[in-house]
Amino acid sequence: MQFSVLTCLLVCLLFSGSAQFRDHQYKQMSVSEGSSTMLGCFVEGEEIQDPAVQWFKQLPGSVPTYIQYHENGSxxxxxxxxLxxxxxxxxxxxxxxxEIKNVSTEDSALYWCLQANQSIxxxxxxxxxxxxxGGKNVQAPSVFLMSSQESSEASNLPHVACLVTDFYPSVIEVTWKLDGQTAPGDFIAGPFQSEEDNTYSMINILDLSSHPRNNFSSVLCEVRHDSSRTHVTKDFSDCHRDT
Incomplete structure (x- = not known):
């Protein structure tokens, strides 16, 4: 019954609108298995009196799952x-x-906070x-670059794709660098979990033809997977020569 009341409270909060305040969380953290860590949630703006906070965990392809509810001083x-x-x-x-005690590889995920009180x-x-x-089940990613046509010149490529496979856990960062400048991908699919071995895969596609300047001499895909302490950089021109 108590959990049902909390669920109803969450639903009411979700449909009550937005606020003049803003919660800030650091973008990412990396910790060793078996240790303890603390994830922060900081309000920018006017001080919240007697806040209530809820925490959620989210894995790729899933909705956030509720962890706990804490009313200040209660x-x-x-x-x-x-949990x-x-x-x-x-x-x-x-x-x-x-605070998460005795963290495990399976705790790798996206965490959300939600703050409120009766007046906001x-x-x-x-x-x-x-x-x-540090976990035994961690797996480092394999990274492959693909293009929409065969060409040794990046300026002649409409699309390039960065395929990242066989990594665990799911938290990963994939970015493009065009002549040293960071560029967001135009289409991202995944991470998707394999039913065979529970590892993840994803693809990040960059549309070079959509950029005002498309005669890039360097097209790089950078992959960062903190759980396996892996940082991979793939240069399209190098991959083309290797093939």
């Missing part, structure tokens, strides 16, 4: 007893933390990626 309510190693800590009225609308954080390294 008890903590978990979604289920197995009691997740502890909510209030440092001030504008700073909330989620709920304020979502912008999410923080947690990567856990």
């Amino acid at each position: 008890s903590v309510h978990w979604a289920n007893p197995s 009691q190693r997740f502890h909510s800590i209030s440092n001030s009225r504008n700073a909330q933390f989620l 609308h709920p304020v979502w954080g912008d999410g923080i990626y947690l990567s856990v390294y």
Whole structure:
């Protein structure tokens, strides 16, 4: 019954609109398996009096799952007893933390905070990626570059794709560099989990023809997988010569 009440509270908060405040979370953290860590949630703007905070965990392709609810100065309510190693800590009225004890590889995910009280609308954080390294089941990614046509010149390529396969856990960062300048991908699919071995794969496609300047001498795909301590850079021209 208690969890049902909390679920109803969450639904009410989600439909109550936006706020004049903004929750800020660091973009990413990396910690070793078996250690403890704390994820922060900081409100920018006016101080929230007696805030209530909720925490959520999200894996690729899934909706955020509820971890716990903590009302300032009150008890903590978990979604289920197995989550009691997740502890909510209030440092001030504008700073909330989620302490995770004895972290494991499976804790690698995107974490969201949600703060509110009776006088303001709920304020979502912008999410923080947690990567856990040192686990026996961690697998480093394999990285491949592909193009829409055969050419040794990057300026002649309409599209290039960066295929990243066989990595675990799912938290990963893939970015493009055009002559040293960071460029976002135009189409990203994944990460998708394999049913055979539970590893993940994803693809990031860059449309070079859409850029005002398309005569790039260097097209790089950079892949960062903190759980396996892997940082791979693939240059399209090098890959073309290798093939």
